[in-house]
Amino acid sequence: MGLMVRLQSTTKARYIRLDYVRGVEELREAEVALETPVTIVVNGAELVTLFASPSDLKELAIGHLLGQGVIRAVEEVKSLEVLSSRVSVETKRDVSDRVSEYGRLRVITSACGSTEDFYQILDQIDHPYVKSDYTVTLSTLVEAVRELNKLSVKGHLLAVHTSGLFEEGRLVAYAEDVGRHNSIDKVIGKAALQGVEFGSTILVTTGRQPADAILKCARVGIPISVSIREPIHSGIFAAWRTGVTLVCGARGSKIDIYTHPRRIRYTFGSPKEPFST
Known part of the structure; x- marks a missing residue:
């Protein structure tokens, strides 16, 4: 589905451990998680920048686009390229209408004027109903x-x-x-x-x-x-x-x-x- 580059997801960091009960100071090293700004580009236009762990970026982009309704299925993707922390996706059809809806959906993760405003926005956006009988x-x-x-x-x-x-x-x-x-x-x-x-x-x-x-x-x-x-x-x-x-x-x-x-x-x-x- 395109070029992919794997980035490192953890690094080492030194720190001082203080045991205040025993009165002991120790110099230690730990493995810590990395995060990086990952930009998803759809049909040449930047859609969003996510702060994410720099691994599985192809999957991150596909899942994000599916979960936000920008694409309905993987088959709608024409090409996908990962260059460093930038993921460029080309779709087989015009999705500009869905990108506009995506902008409204992202209001939910931003500050709303009130709780009432929040639920009004949630009611207005396109949300499907899961009819699965799976138990x-x-x-x-x-x-x-x-x-x-x-x-x-x-x-x-x-x-x-x-x-x-x-x-x-x-x-x-x-x-x-x-x-x-x-x-x-x-x-x-x-x-x-x-x-x-x-x-x-x-x-x-x-x-x-x-x-x-x-x-x-x-x-x-x-x-x-x-x-x-x-x-x-x-x-x-x-x-x-x-x-x-x-x-x-x-x-x-x-x-x-x-x-x-x-x-x-x-x-x-x-x-x-x-x-x-």
């Missing part, structure tokens, strides 16, 4: 979270976010990045390039899930999004409006299902009141 057992979901946690050990040490996409319970894409949104873009891009059917997948991520992260899932048709972090209300609202099953706080012996719980199968208990979302 998973609670044990399958828990096992996916455990697998991501095992892979994320180094990521936690490097202060990066990790995301994994599971198809029918099998890990098909994994990515690390300093930005939680970027790690989602990367797994979407990796899966799309493999031809994964998103309608039967689970996204598991270490990052929070605000509205813009949920919209990425909805645009490619991911029915279940799981975070080990606690929820943000914009994410709950977006998940409810787009048909995404949102699971948060997935750690220890609990998970919290906030929207569309029908996709998670378990054999105990039942909601005491009708579940409105």
Whole structure:
């Protein structure tokens, strides 16, 4: 799909460790995550500059364009070239109308005048509805979270976010990045390039899930999004409006299902009141 150049994603840094209980000073060296401004260019025009870990930049660009609705499928890409931290994408058709919509969508990640303004903007933008009937057992979901946690050990040490996409319970894409949104873009891009059917997948991520992260899932048709972090209300609202099953706080012996719980199968208990979302 074009020329690619791999950049280094970590570096070494020296630091002073102070143990104030024992009164000990030590000079140490650690591996730390790098971030770099990555510019995505679409049909010759700069679309966005993301601060991201300098790895999997092709996948980052493809996933970002899919998740933001600039392209609908990988097949719409005519060519892709990665030069240093600049990714140039040429599409087979004119996407200027989608680029205009992209500009409106990015308002969600910027400061809005009020919470009411925010939800009005969210209602106005083009958001699909995930109609997938895909369901998973609670044990399958828990096992996916455990697998991501095992892979994320180094990521936690490097202060990066990790995301994994599971198809029918099998890990098909994994990515690390300093930005939680970027790690989602990367797994979407990796899966799309493999031809994964998103309608039967689970996204598991270490990052929070605000509205813009949920919209990425909805645009490619991911029915279940799981975070080990606690929820943000914009994410709950977006998940409810787009048909995404949102699971948060997935750690220890609990998970919290906030929207569309029908996709998670378990054999105990039942909601005491009708579940409105």
